[in-house]
Every structure is written in C-alpha cells, then in structure tokens.
Amino acid sequence: MSTVLLPGPAPTARQLILNGIFAENPVFRLALSLCPAVAVTTTVANGLLLGVAVLLVQVLSSVTVTLVRGFIHPRVRIPVYTIIIAVWVSAIDMTLAAFTPALYAQVGLYVKLIVAFAIIISRLEVFASRQPLVPSFFDGLGMGLGFLFALVVIGAMRELLGAGSLAGIPLAPGKPLLFFALPAGGFFSIALLMALFNWVERRTTGKSSAGGAGGTHGV
Amino acid sequence: MASRLRPWMPCRPGRPGAATRAARTAPAALSLAVLLAAALAVLAAAGVQADTRxxxxxxxxxxxxxxxxxxxxxxxxxxxxxxxxxxxxxxxxxxxxxxxxxxxxxxxxxxxxxxxxxxxxxxxxxxxxxxxxxxSTWALLITVLLSSALINNFVFTRYLGLCIFFGVSKKRDTSLGMGATFTMVMVFTGMVSWAIDSFVLRLLHLSFLQILVFIGTVAFVVQFLDTMLRKTHPGLHKRFGIYLMLITTNCIILAVPLLNAQGSAGPLESFALALGSGGGFALALFLMSCARERTELARVPAPFQGLPIAFALAGLFALAFMGFSGLDFFR
Missing domain, CATH: 2.60.40.1130 (Rab geranylgeranyltransferase alpha-subunit, insert domain)
Known part of the structure; x- marks a missing residue:
C-alpha cells in the first residue's frame, strides 16, 4: 500500500509531505500509534505538544538512520533503530520537560513512550533505510506533520465538544458534551473520524477503502 | 550417642585446643556482654522517658x-x-x-x-x-494489583498498547495466547527493570538514561525468553513465540518500568503493578475478542467496517470500566 516505494521517478518533496498527511496518514489511514492519539488529545495544546515531539523524533531519526545505514548490519538493524530512536526521544523528552513544564506534567509519560511508537520504526524500516537523505527527510517531515495534524484534529474535536473551548479560548458556555473529554469519548471520536476518512475516500475514489478498514494495522 | 564429635560442634573442655580457643573467645564474649548491658540501659532509659507507647x-x-x-x-x-x-x-x-x-x-x-x-x-x-x-503488605499488594488491573486498566483508561490490542483481539484463541504471554513477560521485565533502576541507575545518578536502558532491557528479555523457549519447550514456542516478538513494540511493556521509576516503587509494588497491568491487558483482550467475534456477524455500515467499529466497541468497554473508578478496597 506504500505508494512511494513503487518504481518510477523519485517522488517530490511536496508529494511526500502530502502523502504523509493524507494518503498515508499515520493515525487515520495506517492506524499506527493510536495510543497517544486517544490518550493526550483532550485538548488542542496537549495534542500539539505530543505532535511536535513526534515530528522532531521522526525527522531526526529518519535522517540519522539514512546517514548511518551503511554501517548497520541487516541482522541487527531493528535494535539499532530502537537505540537511535531512544536517544532522540531522551533528548526531546528532556528539552520539553525543561521548556514547557506545565504541559509536560500532563503528557510526560506519553512523550517517553514515543520510543515504542510503531509509526517511527516502521518509517525507518520501510523508507529511511532504503532511500537517500533528502527524500527521507521529507518523508519523516510528512509523517510527523500527518501525525501532528491528526492529533490536533482529534484534540480540537474533543476540546470543543467536551469542554466547549478551543485551544483554551472558551466558545460555548458550560460543558456541552463532557462525555468526549472522558476516556471513552476518545475512542468514539477516533471511530467517528476514521469512519469519516473512509467515507470521504469512498466518495472521492469510488472504491472500497483499503487503509483503516483493512488489517494493515498492528505492529 | 554423644561420644562422636562432629567438626562443627563446640569443643568440649578437656580436649586439646579447647583452652586456647576459650581464651581467644573470652574478650569477644566480654565485649558482647558490655554491649548488651549498654543496650539494656538505653532501652530502660527510653522506657522511663516514654511510658506511653x-x-x-x-x-x-x-x-x-x-x-x-x-x-x-x-x-x-x-x-x-x-x-x-x-x-x-x-x-x-x-x-x-x-x-x-x-x-x-x-x-x-x-x-x-x-x-x-x-x-x-x-x-x-x-x-x-x-x-x-x-x-500491610497484603493490603498494598492487593490494592496495587486491582487498581492497575481494573481502575486504571491500561487499555481502557490509560489508552496504552492499543496497536497490539486492536491487532490481536480478532479471535478468542489469539487473544488468550497473547494475554498469557504478555503477563509473563511483563512481570519478568518489570522486575528486571526495577532492579536495574534501583540498584544501578539511581546509585550512579544516571536516571536520564532510563528510556534507553528500559527499552534495551525489554528487547533483551524478550530475545532471551524467545531463545530459551525455543530450546527448552519447542511446543510452547511454536504456540506463543509469535506473540513474544510483538511484545517489544508494545507501549505497556515500557510504561510499567517508567511508572515504577516515576513513583519510586518498592519491589512488591513493582511486582504488583506488573502483574496487575499484564492481567488487566489480558482481560481487556479477552473481552474485546469476544465482542469482535460477534461484530463479524453483524451488519455494520460500510464506513465503519473494520477498525472504526472496533474503536466504538472499545469506547463502550471504557464506559463500563469507568464504573470501577470509585472503587476503594480499604474502607
């Protein structure tokens, strides 16, 4: 399903970024790394913080793997990728803890858990270990932006419905549908948004959707 | 009966060497007596001072x-x-x-x-x-165990391990296998990481290496169990080996050591948290697989087929698990 790996002319930076945001959106289409997508998206700000962290880790590890892939023996590549990701996650984790302590107190555990996110290691395996530096950079950027986009959309929806505000600015009096700020509401928001993505896909392409509905999720 | 003298029995008087040994132990015994007397005096003084205990x-x-x-x-x-x-x-x-x-x-x-x-x-x-x-120890063990399994169920209230959760909850058989393997590995990695964290990282002030060390530990333990199982119990390995490899990419397995380190938990709490969260995950998997086997037969609207309906199901389960949130075991 990975369109960018088909033989042919090298994809451009714009294609790669759009691919990450829409065609292969990590959350809605590939259904990878769903844990943070439900966990931290009670507000836009939380989603934004984690999205930025993932974006940075994805770009930095993609670039690192591209640079050192010549030295990695194929049999030990997965442990080496994990260590590269862990190093960058530690760095980003400490940076965020130092600069945004209030937000970090809420999402700190999930920032640390970026190291176990399937999306990052799968992009390293599928893309960065086989492509040159520049496309890898843009692929990482696209995937990170797609993730950021998904988190902000879910966060906005839940904050608007659950707390009646958007990015901390109150829009509606009281709490319209508190349900969406609760854990269960997170699952329902994702179900609704995923179904929406599938519906739009069916409408635009006219064929049955392959992404979120299929069995491609998992590791 | 008593005529045979074993080497570890104390020497009896009259035998060669006993006198010299007694002479050697005399100063030790004397100092012990002095110490005892001092301790008694301190205790007596304390008793006089604080008669209400x-x-x-x-x-x-x-x-x-x-x-x-x-x-x-x-x-x-x-x-x-x-x-x-x-x-x-x-x-x-x-x-x-x-x-x-x-x-x-x-x-x-x-x-x-x-x-x-x-x-x-x-x-x-x-x-x-x-x-x-x-x-008390038991109270602590049971509280941590039940709260991590039910009140703070990792899947339904902390939303961790969702990728694996939706991946292997399609059939009841796989969900049971995954749940059992997962609980076992969780306890193992939890204890190993706890030991490394409290005996190495804290002592050397290397806590900033937590993430790196924990993920390494998890990968190592999983690889170790995989090799051991393959060599010693090939039948078991054939059945559960596939789940072992999936576990490395699960966030729960990493969240437990991180939570333990965050709360500076003791060995017992760490054990209870690992066991409870593994059991909670297994429970969630089992419940979900039962429900998903039924949706196979149901007529689901086209855009909701596959993952979206699974998410809605998980939402319903999360709603049910909210009922546990007021649970307090020690009133």
Whole structure:
C-alpha cells in the first residue's frame, strides 16, 4: 500500500509531505500509534505538544538512520533503530520537560513512550533505510506533520465538544458534551473520524477503502 | 550417642585446643556482654522517658486516623500531632479534631482525604513519639494489583498498547495466547527493570538514561525468553513465540518500568503493578475478542467496517470500566 516505494521517478518533496498527511496518514489511514492519539488529545495544546515531539523524533531519526545505514548490519538493524530512536526521544523528552513544564506534567509519560511508537520504526524500516537523505527527510517531515495534524484534529474535536473551548479560548458556555473529554469519548471520536476518512475516500475514489478498514494495522 | 564429635560442634573442655580457643573467645564474649548491658540501659532509659507507647495507627477512610496507646494520652489538642505523607514530609496535613475513645484510643480527624494504600508519618510532640503509617503488605499488594488491573486498566483508561490490542483481539484463541504471554513477560521485565533502576541507575545518578536502558532491557528479555523457549519447550514456542516478538513494540511493556521509576516503587509494588497491568491487558483482550467475534456477524455500515467499529466497541468497554473508578478496597 506504500505508494512511494513503487518504481518510477523519485517522488517530490511536496508529494511526500502530502502523502504523509493524507494518503498515508499515520493515525487515520495506517492506524499506527493510536495510543497517544486517544490518550493526550483532550485538548488542542496537549495534542500539539505530543505532535511536535513526534515530528522532531521522526525527522531526526529518519535522517540519522539514512546517514548511518551503511554501517548497520541487516541482522541487527531493528535494535539499532530502537537505540537511535531512544536517544532522540531522551533528548526531546528532556528539552520539553525543561521548556514547557506545565504541559509536560500532563503528557510526560506519553512523550517517553514515543520510543515504542510503531509509526517511527516502521518509517525507518520501510523508507529511511532504503532511500537517500533528502527524500527521507521529507518523508519523516510528512509523517510527523500527518501525525501532528491528526492529533490536533482529534484534540480540537474533543476540546470543543467536551469542554466547549478551543485551544483554551472558551466558545460555548458550560460543558456541552463532557462525555468526549472522558476516556471513552476518545475512542468514539477516533471511530467517528476514521469512519469519516473512509467515507470521504469512498466518495472521492469510488472504491472500497483499503487503509483503516483493512488489517494493515498492528505492529 | 554423644561420644562422636562432629567438626562443627563446640569443643568440649578437656580436649586439646579447647583452652586456647576459650581464651581467644573470652574478650569477644566480654565485649558482647558490655554491649548488651549498654543496650539494656538505653532501652530502660527510653522506657522511663516514654511510658506511653503507640500500639497501632490505622487509616480509617475517608479522613480519620485511629490510634491505640498503651496508656491514656494526656494532651489531645490538635497542635500535639503532626501528620504528613511519606512523599512530602515538609507539608503537614492539618489535624482538625482529636477525639478520645474507649480503651486508650484516640481518633484524629484530618483536613483532607486519606487513602488506605498510602504511606504517612505521624509525629506526636508530647509524649515524643513517631510512627510510619503504612498499609500491610497484603493490603498494598492487593490494592496495587486491582487498581492497575481494573481502575486504571491500561487499555481502557490509560489508552496504552492499543496497536497490539486492536491487532490481536480478532479471535478468542489469539487473544488468550497473547494475554498469557504478555503477563509473563511483563512481570519478568518489570522486575528486571526495577532492579536495574534501583540498584544501578539511581546509585550512579544516571536516571536520564532510563528510556534507553528500559527499552534495551525489554528487547533483551524478550530475545532471551524467545531463545530459551525455543530450546527448552519447542511446543510452547511454536504456540506463543509469535506473540513474544510483538511484545517489544508494545507501549505497556515500557510504561510499567517508567511508572515504577516515576513513583519510586518498592519491589512488591513493582511486582504488583506488573502483574496487575499484564492481567488487566489480558482481560481487556479477552473481552474485546469476544465482542469482535460477534461484530463479524453483524451488519455494520460500510464506513465503519473494520477498525472504526472496533474503536466504538472499545469506547463502550471504557464506559463500563469507568464504573470501577470509585472503587476503594480499604474502607
């Protein structure tokens, strides 16, 4: 399903970024790394913080793997990728803890858990270990932006419905549908948004959707 | 019977070497006696000073503390007591009322809610007494176990491990296999990471390496179990080996050591948290697989087919698990 790996002319930076945001959106289409997508998206700000962290880790590890892939023996590549990701996650984790302590107190555990996110290691395996530096950079950027986009959309929806505000600015009096700020509401928001993505896909392409509905999720 | 002398029996007088040995042990015995006498004197002095002893202290939820003394307490004004949590010994919890009860008992009412599973410290000014108020081992074990399995179920209230959760919850068989493997590996990695964290990382002030070390530990343990199982129990490996490899990419397996390190948990708490979260994950997987087998037969609207309906199901389960949130095991 990975369109960018088909033989042919090298994809451009714009294609790669759009691919990450829409065609292969990590959350809605590939259904990878769903844990943070439900966990931290009670507000836009939380989603934004984690999205930025993932974006940075994805770009930095993609670039690192591209640079050192010549030295990695194929049999030990997965442990080496994990260590590269862990190093960058530690760095980003400490940076965020130092600069945004209030937000970090809420999402700190999930920032640390970026190291176990399937999306990052799968992009390293599928893309960065086989492509040159520049496309890898843009692929990482696209995937990170797609993730950021998904988190902000879910966060906005839940904050608007659950707390009646958007990015901390109150829009509606009281709490319209508190349900969406609760854990269960997170699952329902994702179900609704995923179904929406599938519906739009069916409408635009006219064929049955392959992404979120299929069995491609998992590791 | 007693004529045979074994090498580890003390030498009897009259045998060669016994006199010299006695002479050698005499100074040691003397110093031991002096030490004992000193200890007795200290104890006696303490006994004279504090004739009222605190026999027991127990948290009575929501906000009371029941004390039992060996003799009636003279001062029962709130200023006589200082009560803090073990984590923040500088911030006293206000004592709002003190009430005498029958049989040298005193009941303190405190300004905030107490938990039966927390560690507290009580200090009394007159007579000078202090005591750690902590739950019994079993209470602690059961509280942590049940709260991590039900109240804070990793899947339904902390949303961790979702990728694996939706991946392997399609069939009941796979979900049971994954659940069992996962619980076992979780306990193993939890204890190994706890040992590394408390005996190596903390001592050397290397806590910033936590993420790196924990993920390495998880990968190592999983690889180790995989190799061991393949060599020793090929049948088991054939059945559960596939799940082992999936576990490395699961966030729960990493979250447990991180949570333990964050709360500076002891060995028992770490064990209970690992077992409870593994069991909670297995329970969630089993419930979900049962429900998903039924949706296979249901008519689901086209855009909702596959993952979206699974998410909606998980939402319903999460709603049900919210019912556990008020659960308190020690009232």
């Amino acid at each position: 605190l026999l027991s202290a127990r948290v009575v939820t929501p906000d009371r503390l029941a004390l039992r003394f060996s003799a009636p307490l003279e001062r029962t004004d709130p200023a006589n007591f200082r009560f803090t949590t073990a984590q923040a010994p500088d911030v006293p919890i206000a004592v709002t009322a003190v009430r005498r009860a029958a049989g040298d008992r005193v009941v303190l009412t405190l300004g905030q809610k107490l938990s039966g599973s927390e560690h507290y410290r009580l200090e009394i000014a007159d007579p000078p007494l202090s005591r750690d108020v902590r739950p």
